[in-house]
Amino acid sequence: MSSNNSQRTDCSQTRILIITTDxxxxxxxxxxxxxxxxxxxxxxxxxxxxxxNDLICVVCGSPANGYNFGAIACESCKAFFRRNARKDPKSLHCVEKGDCKITPFTRRFCSSCRLTKCLNNGMQCDRIWTIEQKAEKRRQIEENKKLAMNSNVQxxxxxxxxxxxxxxxxxxxxxxxxxxxxxxxxxxxxxxxxxxxxxxxxxxxxxxxxxxxxxxxxxxxxxxxxxxxxxxxxxxxxxxxxxxxxxxxxxxxxxxxxxxxxxxxxxxxxxxxxxxxxxxxxxxxxxxxxxxxxxxxxxxxxxxxxxxxxxxxxxxxxxxxxxxxxxxxxxxxxxxxxxxxxxxxxxxxxxxxxxxxxxxxxxxxxxxxxxxxxxxxxxxxxxxxxxxxxxxxxxxxxxxxxxxxxxxxxxxxxxxxxxxxxxxxxxxxxxxx
The missing domain is CATH 1.10.565.10 (Retinoid X Receptor)
Structure with missing residues (x-):
């Protein structure tokens, strides 16, 4: 969305908006x-x-590498959510009052509160793909790469x-x-x-x-x-x-x-x-x-x-x-x-x-x-x-x-x-x- 910034006298001339980093x-x-x-x-x-600054997991507060299932989460909470996302938090049972503090040191103590915190902080069940969905995604990526390579040789x-x-x-x-x-x-x-x-x-x-x-x-x-x-x-x-x-x-x-x-x-x-x-x-x-x-x-x-x-x-x-x-x-x-x-x-x-x-x-x-x-x-x-x-x-x-x-x-x-x-x-x- 870049265009000319110089002075011109002919205001009727056409200008083209294109973008590059080349x-x-x-x-x-x-x-x-x-x-x-x-x-x-x-x-x-x-x-x-x-x-x-480095990213911080929204669930336990440990260092994170990026978005996982819709929220910034560490690898541990990512794996935990994948295993338990479709379970009812109540079925996991909290031995306390349902408000356990989740930290890098306590995150394994209460699965119920950890899952609740995952959901409350934006992690989404529908982003957990099945094996078939993953295979389809890989296929689409490969097709896109081929299309990109074909267009790049022009x-x-x-x-x-x-x-x-x-x-x-x-x-x-x-x-x-x-x-x-x-x-x-x-x-x-x-x-x-x-x-x-x-x-x-x-x-x-x-x-x-x-x-x-x-x-x-x-x-x-x-x-x-x-x-x-x-x-x-x-x-x-x-x-x-x-x-x-x-x-x-x-x-x-x-x-x-x-x-x-x-x-x-x-x-x-x-x-x-x-x-x-x-x-x-x-x-x-x-x-x-x-x-x-x-x-x-x-x-x-x-x-x-x-x-x-x-x-x-x-x-x-x-x-x-x-x-x-x-x-x-x-x-x-x-x-x-x-x-x-x-x-x-x-x-x-x-x-x-x-x-x-x-x-x-x-x-x-x-x-x-x-x-x-x-x-x-x-x-x-x-x-x-x-x-x-x-x-x-x-x-x-x-x-x-x-x-x-x-x-x-x-x-x-x-x-x-x-x-x-x-x-x-x-x-x-x-x-x-």
Whole structure:
């Protein structure tokens, strides 16, 4: 989900969004786009992947190697759960009161309490495969490997559009191409560090509301909104909460400060709609991020943007909502990846700035994109991961275009007096001049 971040005068040109970690392709294409920076970029050292603590078993607290049956568990608890998962905990009988403390030293003393703790901490019986299921899984993996090998022998010309197709798209040498096909090949699954990183990201997202409240909000989310300007200013709450999530990503804080400002300025507004998929209340059909908030006021939505745009955005949002209910961590990772995406505003790139250290942004973007792919392949299998990845690309590209149209609708509606009433953070996010 990477694209060009350079200034261009022709806003009608088409741009292609593709993804890669192929350093050779990136080096060749960046050399075309940034000839004057090639020496500095070639000398830039790659940042090492972040170090994280070892995993801890959620059952007994001993060191763990990864996910087992839906939860982080050690080899001992993994084997125990496989043997006893389909038994009734009561049938195992606890000699105490049913609340025995499970530690690496006591875990063998009470099977009943140990099994109960396994189940309470997310280990799932339906993830224990039969011999037939394991054999089918191995067969599918072998088929996927064969398909990957067959696709890998194709030439670069077969992978990329032909020259005639490029001419038809009226593209120039400033467009930065990257190739996301490498992510769609079966590869090593998540290691312990990757799993811990994903859990840390999930925890950081849960803490965003608390952290934002500590720093202070520019708008009281418990106050109902009545006017259009109040509705816009109320969005500052969601902006600050999303920012508090990103501030907990250590690598983002290590980027050049001006580059961080640019990424936030051009990307954050579009991420607000994607973020809504994680806290939309399906029971009441309301957009409410926290229990203390009042529901988001949507009365101006269709009047401002029109029926067609609202219908298109609703279709995309429902798809994102379905994906969020399927696996929330995918959306959480997507938010980070899209924040780190250069040239995210594909329909109006002419005023975007050149990054001071674009290479660091690229490397961090590629790291989290690869982490997302490995997570989807590990948790959902190769075939499902390919489908999810393709759907994400399609939905996000469509969302970019629609959301840019919505931003322009807002800017056309604002009068000078309205602009003066906008909070500073909203002026920045909407890029009000």
């Amino acid at each position: 350093k050779n392709i990136l080096d060749q294409l960046e050399q075309v786009q940034y000839n004057e920076k090639s020496d500095r970029q070639n000398s830039t050292q790659k940042k090492s992947k972040p170090k994280v 030439s670069n010309e077969e992978k990329l559009p032909s020259t005639s197709c490029l001419d038809d798209l009226s593209m120039d040498t400033n467009i930065l191409f990257t190739d996301f096909t490498e992510f769609l090949l079966p590869q090593a699954q998540l290691n312990a560090n990757d799993l811990q990183r994903i859990e840390t990201i999930s925890d950081s997202y849960q803490r965003r509301i608390e952290f934002a409240a500590r720093e202070g909000l520019p708008w009281d989310p418990s106050i109902p909104t009545k006017t259009f300007i109040q509705v816009l200013n109320s969005h500052s709450v969601h902006v600050m909460r999303l920012l508090s999530f990103f501030k907990q990503i250590p690598e983002f804080n290590q980027l050049d400060v001006n580059d961080r400002v640019t990424l936030i300025k051009y990307n954050l507004n579009t991420l607000l709609g994607i973020n809504c998929a994680l806290w939309y209340k399906k029971e009441t059909h309301e957009l409410i991020e926290d229990d203390a908030d009042v529901p988001s006021n949507m009365q101006f939505y269709q009047i401002l943007h029109g029926y067609k745009t609202c219908l298109e955005s609703r279709k995309i949002f429902l798809s994102l909502l379905h994906l969020a209910s399927y696996d929330r961590k995918i959306i959480q990772l997507i938010l980070i990846i899209l924040l780190l995406t250069k040239g995210f505003s594909i329909t109006n790139p002419s005023d975007e700035q050149i990054f001071n250290d674009g290479t660091s942004v690229d490397q961090l973007h590629n790291y989290y994109t690869e982490l997302l792919w490995k997570y989807m392949e590990t948790m959902h299998g190769y075939a499902k991961a390919v489908n999810l990845f393709s759907e994400l690309l399609a939905h996000i590209t469509s969302w970019q275009i629609i959301h840019e149209e919505m931003r322009n609708n807002i800017l056309r509606t604002l009068s000078p007096d309205d602009t003066n009433e906008l909070l500073p953070i909203m002026k920045s996010i909407l890029r009000v001049s």
